[in-house]
Amino acid sequence: DTQVWQLDARCPEPAVIDRAAAIIKAGGLVAFPTETVYGLGANGLDPAAVAGIYRAKGRPSDNPLILHVADRAMAHRLSHRLPPAAALLMETFWPGPLTLVVPRAGEIPRQVTGGLDTVALRMPDHPVALALIKAAGVPVAAPSANRSGRPSPTTARHVWADLQGRVDAILDGGPAGLGVESTVLDLTGPQPLILRPGGVTCEQLARLLPDVALDPAALGEKTASCQAPRSPGMKYIHYAPAAPLILFEGELPRVQQAMQRRAAELLAAGRRVGLLVSEETAAGWPGAAHLLTLGSRRNPARAAALLFARLRRFDRLPVDIILAEGIPGRGLGLAVMNRLRRAASEIVRC
Numbered sequence: 001d002t003q004v005w006q007l008d009a010r011c012p013e014p015a016v017i018d019r020a021a022a023i024i025k026a027g028g029l030v031a032f033p034t035e036t037v038y039g040l041g042a043n044g045l046d047p048a049a050v051a052g053i054y055r056a057k058g059r060p061s062d063n064p065l066i067l068h069v070a071d072r073a074m075a076h077r078l079s080h081r082l083p084p085a086a087a088l089l090m091e092t093f094w095p096g097p098l099t100l101v102v103p104r105a106g107e108i109p110r111q112v113t114g115g116l117d118t119v120a121l122r123m124p125d126h127p128v129a130l131a132l133i134k135a136a137g138v139p140v141a142a143p144s145a146n147r148s149g150r151p152s153p154t155t156a157r158h159v160w161a162d163l164q165g166r167v168d169a170i171l172d173g174g175p176a177g178l179g180v181e182s183t184v185l186d187l188t189g190p191q192p193l194i195l196r197p198g199g200v201t202c203e204q205l206a207r208l209l210p211d212v213a214l215d216p217a218a219l220g221e222k223t224a225s226c227q228a229p230r231s232p233g234m235k236y237i238h239y240a241p242a243a244p245l246i247l248f249e250g251e252l253p254r255v256q257q258a259m260q261r262r263a264a265e266l267l268a269a270g271r272r273v274g275l276l277v278s279e280e281t282a283a284g285w286p287g288a289a290h291l292l293t294l295g296s297r298r299n300p301a302r303a304a305a306l307l308f309a310r311l312r313r314f315d316r317l318p319v320d321i322i323l324a325e326g327i328p329g330r331g332l333g334l335a336v337m338n339r340l341r342r343a344a345s346e347i348v349r350c
């Protein structure tokens with residue numbers, strides 16, 4: 001049985017936090033809001049509790065988890081050899097959507113790190129998350145609180161839809177603000193490497209770390225081109241709605257034209273089409289298609305906040321296939337495009 005507890009996101013009730021912390025300390029699972037997406041938390045020092053996270057999500061056990069800390073002292077206990085850049089990054093971006101991959105301390109269970117000798121650490125910028133970690137008194141291991149492969153949850157209702165009956169409690173602190181996950185930055189190599197673009201942008205990191213690089217995998221690209229638009233890529237699908245999603249990338253108006261052609265073909269073939277488009281191109285679509293928007297192409301922060309809820313909304317619409325318009329990959333747009341590419345079963349470059 002899963003309990004759902006509402007609380008005030010700015011000033012969480014201590015009694016509710018204490019009940020949730022007691023579950024964590026006893027080895028149970030609690031979903032909680034962060035500033036990025038909802039997390040599925042367990043005691044990060046308890047191997048059995050961490051194993052419970054993988055079971056609840058259906059997550060492959062070789063995909064390591066982030067340890068969430070309430071302060072920097074906790075981070076120092078989890079990594080005795082923090083790289084020199086870590087101090088400046090924590091100073092600048094913590095609490096916030098930046099996860100640092102650093103050498104791990106010995107006491108961290110193998111289940112957390114997937115057998116790696118590094119660990120991912122993050123201090124979330126959310127009063128509920130921070131209060132929960134403090135009250136539990138242990139680092140909280142937490143992936144996004146979705147079933148593996150599904151879009152990440154940005155509301156408690158999304159968590160409920162995926163994990164009811166599989167977790168002990170869900171803390172409902174309202175919608176997560178940012179809407180995309182933290183940036184994962186690896187500090188263990190010769191140069192800082194962005195493994196996953198997220199809430200802290202590449203541009204922000206580059207101002208502090210001139211030699212920061214983007215792991216090619218961080219783009220989320222599968223083999224794709226206009227000539228051979230059909231890419232299998234199924235192995236890498238993540239964040240995906242139930243219906244297959246075709247992503248169209250490039251400049252307007254070519255993207256819009258390619259999408260309109262494909263939509264017309266699909267509708268003529270009797271397929272039920274969903275469209276995920278920007279405000280700029282939202283007008284003039286056939287009435288038969290189900291259209292959702294991501295806001296303006298010039299406002300990637302809004303697209304980030306809306307993205308996962310929109311992908312989940314398509315699951316409740318009668319659509320067989322979704323055509324999605326890519327947005328420019330600057331700033332938070334890079335994180336949005338990474339998620340869209342990984343959700344896509346086909347990418348068309350225009």
Ligand code: TXA
Pocket residue numbers: 034036037038039040063064065066097099101113116118119120122124142143144145180181182183184195196
């Ligand atoms: O915003 C977020 O980061 C959210 C909230 C809940 O904090 N959490 C989240 O966790 O997105 P998850 O498990 O969905 O994604 C964690 C990412 C994965 O891509 C994982 O492979 C990577 O971090 N990761 C974790 N530990 C790592 C390590 N030691 N080395 C490299 N990558 C690691």
Ligand code: MG
Pocket residue numbers: 143144152
């Ligand atoms: Mg996730």
